[in-house]
Amino acid sequence: METTSSVRGMNDLLPPESAKWAHLERVCRELFARFGYDEVRPPVVEHTELFVRGVGEGSDIVHKEMYTFRDRSDRSLTLRPELTAGLARAYIEHSMSAKEAVTRWWSLGPVFRYEAINTGRYRQFYQIDCEAYGVGEPTLDAEVIAMLHALYTALRVEPITILVNNVGRGEDRGRYREALIAYLTPHADGLCGDCKRRLVTNPLRVLDCKVETCKAIVAGAPSVLDFLGPAASEHFAAVQATLTELGVPFTVAPRLVRGLDYYTGTVFEFTTTAGNLGSQSTIVAGGRYDDMIGELGGPATPAIGFGIGVERTVLCMPGDAATYAPPVGLFIAAHGAAARRRATALAHTLRQAGIVVEVEHREVGMKAQFRRADKLGARLSLALGESELASGEGKLKDMAARAEHPVVLSDLLATIQRLLA
C-alpha cells in the first residue's frame, strides 16, 4: 500500500511540540485581553484582489509567493499570505468604524507562502496578529510595542532586540524616495542584481539588502529620518519618549524597512539570537498602515498592527517542549478486569475534580505499568489489585521520593490534593 506524505513545507504539529504552541497561545490570549483585544477569525481564503491591493503589487509576496487558484466558479482566490489584509477587509465589511471609535482585534491561524523552505520558515506557517484601528496617536504605537515586550518577557525569550523606525508617509515618503533614488542611481553598477531591480520597483528595499557591496553603498545613503516633516518627526519622538517612560528598551534603526507595501510611519521588528534561527532572527514585526483601510475602500482610518511568527517564536522559547505539557498527577496501575473498572471510575471522579490522571487500560504486567508511569512523569501512582478492591484501601506512591502513603479509596481525592499541593 502506497502511503501519502504531507505537502512540502506543510507540516503536522505533534506532541510534545504542540504543548509549547498551546502555551504560547494561552499567554497571548491572556495578555491581549488585558490590553483590550478581542479575538476574530477571518477565513483562510480571500479574493486574490484583496492581497494585490492590500499587500501591494510591489511586494515579493504578491509577486511570486501566493497560492492562487481558480475555484469552480472561475473566481481567482488566494490562500492568505498574511493576516492583516483579511482583517482589514473584515473591519471594513462589518462597518466597524461606525460601531466603535476604537477597535482592537487579534487573530491566529495559518498563512501560506510559496517559497523556499528553511529554518523557521514553511509554506504553511502560523501567525498571531494584533490590529488596532481608529487611533493615530503615538502613545498607541508605544503601547503595542510594550505589549510585545511584555509577551516575550513572559515567554522567557531572550535576548530580545527591539528595532524601531519611521518609514514616512505621503509627501515625506515621496521626497525620501526621490532622494534615495538620486543617491543610489550613480552607484547602480555596484548594486547586486536584485537591488538593480529594486531601485526601480521598490527602492526602499535596497536599504534592507544583505549583500556586502550593497550594504557599503547603503551606509552612505540619506536617512529617512531626515526627511520626515514636523508632524512625523514629532510622532516618532513621542513614540520613543513613551517607550522610554514605559521602560521598554529599543534601538532606532533608520534603515529598517518592511517588505509589505502598506506600512506608513512607525515600523518595528523584534529579533533574537535565541533558538538558532540564523538569518531568520525576526520573530515579530509590524507597524502603522494608516492608508490601507482607505485604499481598500473603507473610511480613512489609522491603524497599527503586527504579526508574530509562531514557529520562530516557539523555537526561541526555552526548555524542552515536554515541560510545557500538564504533568500527570496520578497513574493508576490495575491488575485484572474488575480492578480496571474500579480504576476507570476513580480516575473519572478525580479528573472531574481537576486532577490529571492516567489509567492503564491494557492487560499488561505491573512492571510495564510502572515503567509507563515513570515515563509519563507521574507524580503519584496507585496499584489496584484484588486485595485493594477487597479492603477498599491502597497505597499512594510518590514516584520521585519512592515513599508510600496509605489511603482509603473512598477518600482518594482529598489525599491526592494534599500530596500534590
Place this chain on the structure above:
RNA sequence: GUGGGUGUAGCUCAAUCGGUAGAGCACCAGGUUGUGGUCCUGGGUGUCGUGGGUUCGACUCCCAUCAUCCACCCCA
C-alpha cells in the same frame, strides 16, 4: 529560484577496500523486587528514499529523481 549536506528498523544512528545489514532508544516478557519504575536476561521488523547505470557482486561507485536539512534571497 541559487549553492551545499543528508536519506539504512517506529526514533537516533553504525556498517573498513564493493562481498546481499547492526547498535542504542522505545515496546513486551522473564529474573530481582512488596504482584511495583532505574539493574540483569531474552524477544524483530528493513523494497538500505525511488528509478536507472557500472560490476561476477552495490548500503557502498556513477547519473537522474524525490524528500529532508543548512546557507543565500525574501519574509514572520
